[in-house]
Amino acid sequence: MPQTPLSIPLDRTSPVPLYFQVAQELERRIMTGEIPAGTRLENEVVLAGRLGLSRPTLRQAIEYLVDRGMLVRKRGVGTQVVRPRVRRPVELSSLYDDLDRVGEQPRTRVLSLAVAAAPDPVAARMELSPGTEVYVIERLRLARDEPLALMRNHVPLGLVDLDEERLSASGLYQLLRGAGVTLKIASQSIGARNATAAEARALDEPRGAPLLTMDRVVYDDVGRVVEVGSHVYRASRYSFELTLTG
Incomplete structure (x- = not known):
């Protein structure tokens, strides 16, 4: 499936870290099927720029979901949503x-x-x-x-x-x-x-x-x-x- 532009509202006054806000919202959308398995996320640099985040912060959110089995990194493909365990x-x-x-x-x-x-x-x-x-x-x-x-x-x-x-x-x-x-x-x-x-x-x-x-x-x-x-x-x-x- 093609890359999907993402827009995620962030509360920068919240004590919840920004990476975790991003990870929670992505997890919610994956679990509800709003972002289906097979969807490819945008390039990290592009996505971080759109969300107003540093690349390390965005990478931390993605790694969190990789560890939970919801995203996978594939050489030549990028970051892709997989069926969550x-x-x-x-x-x-x-x-x-x-x-x-x-x-x-x-x-x-x-x-x-x-x-x-x-x-x-x-x-x-x-x-x-x-x-x-x-x-x-x-x-x-x-x-x-x-x-x-x-x-x-x-x-x-x-x-x-x-x-x-x-x-x-x-x-x-x-x-x-x-x-x-x-x-x-x-x-x-x-x-x-x-x-x-x-x-x-x-x-x-x-x-x-x-x-x-x-x-x-x-x-x-x-x-x-x-x-x-x-x-x-x-x-x-x-x-x-x-x-x-x-």
């Missing part, structure tokens, strides 16, 4: 809820739903006897009709009635909460690995593409394990976001 806070929430909250239009394709004996390692994590039957759920989660994650979940029987129609229409945590389950705490590990051929096909990625992984065990308010999940996410479209305090 889904940035998910690491907290006890479902991917469906997180996507819905930021307007990413989540959709679920149920690949399989069965009642089967939990594999021994899963049964141990669920604090169940070997061979205990549980729900085994395989789903593909999409954001704006684009594949984002493959999710495998094990849920004890007797907590909630699950079927493909309900799982397609809602997030798993919504269904659990609707059945009166109070999600309290989770143990979670995050990692990375390369996609298998099957995962790459499902997620529309090349074979061996980097994937983010998340394994989670969720407990309710009386200490029962209510879910064991193992998910993989497209690293090109997804990131985890953590807030650290000292």
Whole structure:
């Protein structure tokens, strides 16, 4: 897409740094689709002059958005808007809820739903006897009709009635909460690995593409394990976001 002249109002009396005012406004326009993916920004010198900014100030704003995965610098092309990554806070929430909250239009394709004996390692994590039957759920989660994650979940029987129609229409945590389950705490590990051929096909990625992984065990308010999940996410479209305090 061609370069687009930008006009951004700046409050020079505000304590908010000018670079951050520019970055916030560009981020807003990208997230709302006002500046669509593929748009090329003007030359830094031209844009800085139009906005009345120094080139280092403008560059700081652009670098901020590059770091957030919203802009990319391409040799011979310039600075270009890319489809922003889904940035998910690491907290006890479902991917469906997180996507819905930021307007990413989540959709679920149920690949399989069965009642089967939990594999021994899963049964141990669920604090169940070997061979205990549980729900085994395989789903593909999409954001704006684009594949984002493959999710495998094990849920004890007797907590909630699950079927493909309900799982397609809602997030798993919504269904659990609707059945009166109070999600309290989770143990979670995050990692990375390369996609298998099957995962790459499902997620529309090349074979061996980097994937983010998340394994989670969720407990309710009386200490029962209510879910064991193992998910993989497209690293090109997804990131985890953590807030650290000292």
